[in-house]
Amino acid sequence: MRGAAVAAVLVGALALTACSSDGGSDDDASATPSTTAASGVASTGSATGGTSSASAAASPELEGSWLATADGKAVALIVTGTQAALFVTGGTVCSGTAGEEAGMQMIHLTCTSGSKDRTTGMVGSVDAKSLEVTWSGTVGKETYTKAEGGQLPSGLPTAGLSQ
Structure with missing residues (x-):
C-alpha cells in the first residue's frame, strides 16, 4: 500500500509539472514551474531576499525526475531546463531554478509553506542514476535516485513512508 502511495505522489508531481509549462520565456520571474502545481508562488529572487537565480541552464544530467526518502517521507525533485520543483509528502511544495553558478550546479527554491529546509542546494554529483x-x-x-518514464526506480526505500 505504501508503494502505491509513493507512486501516486510521483505520478501527481509529474503530471502537475508537465501541465505547468506555459511555453513562454519568463526568466524575470525566476522560472517558477507550477512545481507541484504551486501557482502563485513567489519567484526565488524576491522571496528569499534577493538570492540570485542560476545563470546558465542545468546540465543535461541534472534534468529529470529524482526521488528520495527523508524522515519517512517521499521527496520528489524535478528539473526541467532552468526550472526546478520539489514535493514532499505531507504537503511541502517548492519551486525555483536550477543551473550553473560560478562553475557549480545550484538549485534555488521557495516553498509555499515558508520552509527553509531546502532553499539552496549545491549539486555534489550527478549521473544517469543518482544525484547528490x-x-x-x-x-x-x-541522495536522489532517477525516476524514468513515471516509474519508481528500483531499490527506492519505501518502508516507513508516512502518508
Whole structure:
C-alpha cells in the first residue's frame, strides 16, 4: 500500500509539472514551474531576499525526475531546463531554478509553506542514476535516485513512508 502511495505522489508531481509549462520565456520571474502545481508562488529572487537565480541552464544530467526518502517521507525533485520543483509528502511544495553558478550546479527554491529546509542546494554529483545535493537548510546532504518514464526506480526505500 505504501508503494502505491509513493507512486501516486510521483505520478501527481509529474503530471502537475508537465501541465505547468506555459511555453513562454519568463526568466524575470525566476522560472517558477507550477512545481507541484504551486501557482502563485513567489519567484526565488524576491522571496528569499534577493538570492540570485542560476545563470546558465542545468546540465543535461541534472534534468529529470529524482526521488528520495527523508524522515519517512517521499521527496520528489524535478528539473526541467532552468526550472526546478520539489514535493514532499505531507504537503511541502517548492519551486525555483536550477543551473550553473560560478562553475557549480545550484538549485534555488521557495516553498509555499515558508520552509527553509531546502532553499539552496549545491549539486555534489550527478549521473544517469543518482544525484547528490547538499542543501543549505537543516536537511544537509540528500541522495536522489532517477525516476524514468513515471516509474519508481528500483531499490527506492519505501518502508516507513508516512502518508
